[in-house]
Amino acid sequence: MSLKENMDALKEELSSEEKFFESAVRTERFVKRYQKPLIAAVAASLLVVAGAIGYQSYTNSKMESSNAAFNVLLVNPSDAKAEETLKNDNPKLYDVWKLSRGIAQNDVAILESLKNSEAFGIADIAQYEAASIKGDMQSLNQYTKKQGALYKDLALLELAVTAIEKGDVSGAHQKISLISEDSPLYQVAQALSHYGVK
Incomplete structure (x- = not known):
């Protein structure tokens, strides 16, 4: 290698090191300038992830306890503690259980208490079953005129x-x-x- 080639190689190496240091200085300036917003963004991201994990854990816990309470009520319908747990943890499943009890016992009072249920189809089925059990032909006739009656x-x-x-x-x-x-x-x-x- 000639001296000129060595000098060119040395200049090129110094130029690349200079660019590296220049980019390091820019990065350092950027981090110093935006240090607080960057820390806030990282902290917010960690809080969102922790919140999502916590909420999922809470939801799973409620689902497990409501399923356990439902299974207890299937075996022993008079268990007040299981009924209260199901009512608090999963109101829609509670309405399904009440509907099944009302139909099994031909209990119009239970069925009529479900007329405002938010669970899909429960209010509709309860309305039909209550009218059918009572033999209320006028209510059945009104039911047939209802839009989307199941x-x-x-x-x-x-x-x-x-x-x-x-x-x-x-x-x-x-x-x-x-x-x-x-x-x-x-x-x-x-x-x-x-x-x-x-």
């Missing part, structure tokens, strides 16, 4: 059977005709129409 076709069949028992053949046909062809109860309605209403 047991609408079943209520129509019940109204049709009641009309048949009263001798109101045209009323029974009218209720049966309201059951759509895509309903699972359509075949039952057609059989009732042909064999039950003449």
Whole structure:
């Protein structure tokens, strides 16, 4: 290697070291200038992660305790402590349990207490079951007119059977005709129409 090549290599090496030190100085200035916001951002990130982990742990704990309480209530429905735990930890599951108890016991009071339930379908099913248990045809008729009623076709069949028992053949046909062809109860309605209403 010639002296000139050595000098060029040395200049290049010094230039790269100079750039490295320059970038280190820039980084140091940046960190010094924004030290507090950087520390705050890191601390906030750690708090968010810790909060998320804590909330997930809390949610899992509530779910486990509500499932345990539900299992206890399935075995012993009169366990007041398990009922209170389920009611506090998982109100929607509590409403499902109350609905099952109300239907099993034909208890209209329990079913009517569920009319404001926020659990999907519970208020709707409770309304139908309460009207059916009471034999309240007016309430069943109102239920069939409700938008999105889950047991609408079943209520129509019940109204049709009641009309048949009263001798109101045209009323029974009218209720049966309201059951759509895509309903699972359509075949039952057609059989009732042909064999039950003449």
